[in-house]
Amino acid sequence: MKCPGNPTEMCGGYFTMNVFETGLEKFVPHVPITVNQKQESVRIIFLLTLNGRAVRQVNRLINTLYRRNHYFYIHVDKRQDYLHRKLSILQTKFSNIKLAEKRFSSIWGGASLLKMLLTSMRDILTLDWEWDFVINLSESDFPIKSIEDLENFLSANKGLNFVKSHGREVQRFIKKQGLDKTFIECETHMWRVGDRKLPRGVVIDGGSDWIALSPKFVAYVAGEHDELLAGLDVIFQHTLLPAESFFHTVLRNSQFCNTYVDNNLHVTNWKRKLGCKCQYKHVVDWCGCSPNDFKTEDWPRIQNTKDRQLFFARKFEPIINQEVITRVEQFIGFEDHYLLQNLEAYWQSIYNIDDLTSSTDDLMLTHAASILRQNANILNQEGCLLEPDEVIEISLYNFADTYKGNLILHKAILDNGDNILLETWYKPKQILDFNFESRYVDIIKTFKVSSEYDQKEITFRNFANILGPLSEPNLLYQFSSDIDKKGENLTVLWLDPAGVIADVNHLHVDENNLTNFIKPNLKIPLLPGIWKVGLFENSEFIVFTRFLITPLELFSGKEISHHEATIIHSGSQSAYKNFSNINIVNFLPNENERLLLKKVSNSNIKRVNKDLREWIDNLTSSFYSVLGTCVASSSLNDVKLKPLCGNHKFEHCSSTGWSSLSPDPKGSIGKFNESTGRLVRV
Incomplete structure (x- = not known):
């Protein structure tokens, strides 16, 4: 490596070893208390930083975490209009849930991610909430112990700050993370613009961006900046993955150093051979790693956390594997699964008419319109004459962790001029x-x-x-x-x-x-x-x-x-x-x-107009099969009978099992139980 005292020369060499001693004591993180004998109450703010379209999984996470004495501060990425719309109703129903008004478009490794966290913390400090810890989670996190276990652990360790360090030699960490490089975030990309020297006398630390922080420390980092914070603010505005180092570095160099606990309360499903193939080259001028989703074959990793001070795991994606999430719920004490309808089903929206970009989603709308014309031709053969109309939503449908097709919720016009709301199920053919x-x-x-x-x-x-x-x-x-x-x-x-x-x-x-x-x-x-x-x-x-x-x-x-x-x-x-x-x-x-x-x-x-549509429909019918159609609402509806259109009897969507309008209590916010202070899913 380059000599710190003279960068024109190299330190070390063949069979060469230099040993240096600073005289400073080795830093030893605080060791938390395992069990709280006093059983003091503790209040937690779950800072949910959400992205994507998995609203049903977010609802499932909130159902699991919710207690009347805890709070939820939810930041939805500025680009995720669908998710924000669906969750905004929560703050009107629950006084302990608030959505961030100022939203950011953050990217992996971007400076905007740290800015979003600090802005959210400043907003939290203005709220009339009394709390003991703030824990940040994403839609990919899920608890692996009961909330009561978490409460018991944190109540014994009030005032401490939980972060996970890199666990390796500092200089190697700095090189690996690119902390000795200057980055600038511009046009949703982190650009590397050159080398830089880190300040002397500051201990650089970092590891994971999943944290659990105390009120005093949050007030310090989110409040008025002293000399340390002012200097670190300049550095971390131009740092790759700043959220993975900022809080660690502030803790190590401030009066809060004795509150540092080397544990972020998480277990992460790292599979380096799969997750470290320059995952983020399209958003950052650097190679990045990402953890894998937990699947059923990874279950032993979760079981092995039973006797450890780990309370959350990541990543979970029901679109990839939902069975493991159901197992986790059973593992932490849920006993209502036998009562839940459609336990093995999962739906995720991939298009919605109210999305900001919906009107220009040319491929999706072209494709959906062709599927609906194919479906109309099938129904017409049974004497049900209708004309497909506006597409409302398109959802992906999985059952038992197997892709079963897409669902198109759409309007249609009957031959008598009446409107009807249908959902059509189709699937690509195996070719x-x-x-x-x-x-x-x-x-x-x-x-x-x-x-x-x-x-x-x-x-x-x-x-x-x-x-x-x-x-x-x-x-x-x-x-x-x-x-x-x-x-x-x-x-x-x-x-x-x-x-x-x-x-x-x-x-x-x-x-x-x-x-x-x-x-x-x-x-x-x-x-x-x-x-x-x-x-x-x-x-x-x-x-x-x-x-x-x-x-x-x-x-x-x-x-x-x-x-x-x-x-x-x-x-x-x-x-x-x-x-x-x-x-x-x-x-x-x-x-x-x-x-x-x-x-x-x-x-x-x-080809254009009708000629073009005929060409598209001919191609589409060769690659996709319509599996069924149900009715959501229409003048045909009879509560007791299946609606009749020509010789075709529509099922009500709510009773099909496959429709996105079927009951899904695990993916819906439950009803508040006054006696327990929890949300009930059935």
Whole structure:
């Protein structure tokens, strides 16, 4: 490393060791009391910093934490209009729940995250709340011990501050975190602009941004700045991951140093090989790590916390695995699961008409409209004549941790002019063709194209594979461990709707690379239509899949014009590399087929209005199946009978089990029980 006294020289070397002693005593964090014999009362503020659209999971978290003597201060990311709308009603119902009025658009590792926490703490100090600790949590956190256990522990340790240190040599931590670099947050990105020297005489510390702080310390960091805080404020405005170091550093260098407890009360599901693959390169000029979601196979990690001073775990995502959350509830004393309807079901909104950006979600609205026309055609065959109307909401539906499809809540107009509110359930078809004579046929587990690939959880976040000309598709492949341990060299071909090879990728598959993804080198816009992706050993076909690039009916929320369609639907074939040397029979079209495909493709580019909708509907019906439709409200409704439309009998959505309007007590805020001070879910 560079010598601290002379940066032009290097300290150390081959077989060289320098030992230095400062004369200062080693810092020893405060050891908290394990059990409180006095059983004093304690009041906690749960500072919920929320993002995303998992409102049902947030409700489930609040149900678990809620006690009449505790408080909830909720900050919803400024961009999350849906979540803020859904939660804003809580502060009108509960005097101990408040939503932050000043909201921030924070990013991973950004300076705005620390600014949001400090602003929230300043607001908390203005409220007429009496409290002993503030604990920050996200929608991905969940308690792993009862709130009574947490109360008992914290009541014995009032005045202490709980933070988790990095646990490694300081200089290594500074390098790893990039604390010796200057960063600037601009346009939702943390830009590294150069090196910097940290101030002498200040102990830099950090680790986790999940904390539990005392009122006196919060009043200090959020109040008027003394010389220490004024200096640290300048430093941490230009620091990557400032929330992971600021509170630790202030504690170590202030009069509160004797209140430092090296424990953030959390267990985190770190799987470094999966979570540390430069997760945040798109938002920060630095490689970042992220913990994994807990799944049922991670259950022993939670069980092993039983006798430790750990009260929360992260991360949990019901869209990935909900069963583990149900197990945690049982683990901490919940006994109402046998009474809950739809315990294994989970719904999450992916589109809502009231969202600020809903009117310009061209791909989602194009896709949904086509599904609804397909559904209307099915109902028309049963004598139920209706015209699809406005899309209200689109939700993802899981059952028993398996994706079951999407749900579209929408208006429709009957042939007599009456309005009806329906929800339609549909699901993408499985489109995969194998060469059953290939030796690979039994070892290929996954060969799928979609977008929004999550390396950490090894899944696509775009569950329904809704892709358009401006999407960025990825290919996910998984092989079983039976593959030849010496490794295999395979080839992937991407074929566009005009029969032209758009890209070629080469794979080396061995026991260390059984699961991975490929991002093809494709320029946008992509040519709309049916694409094919094939896997080959030399020229032998192994498997191929098809995926749909849906043409856009809308552009910026309005019906697409001839000029816009010509630009967006023309593709980017001029950017393809030359793959004329590749000729694989039974996958690539012959010359006559290629000429026909090109002619059809050129004709499709010019389609608009009704002609365009017919093309979209023909494509959509090949890739998606409608599974059912229920009625939410209409003039047809009879409380006792199923509404009749022609020869079709609609089920009421509330009684289907699959509808997003079905009862979901675990994902709804419970009723307040005056005698217990808790929320009851049944």
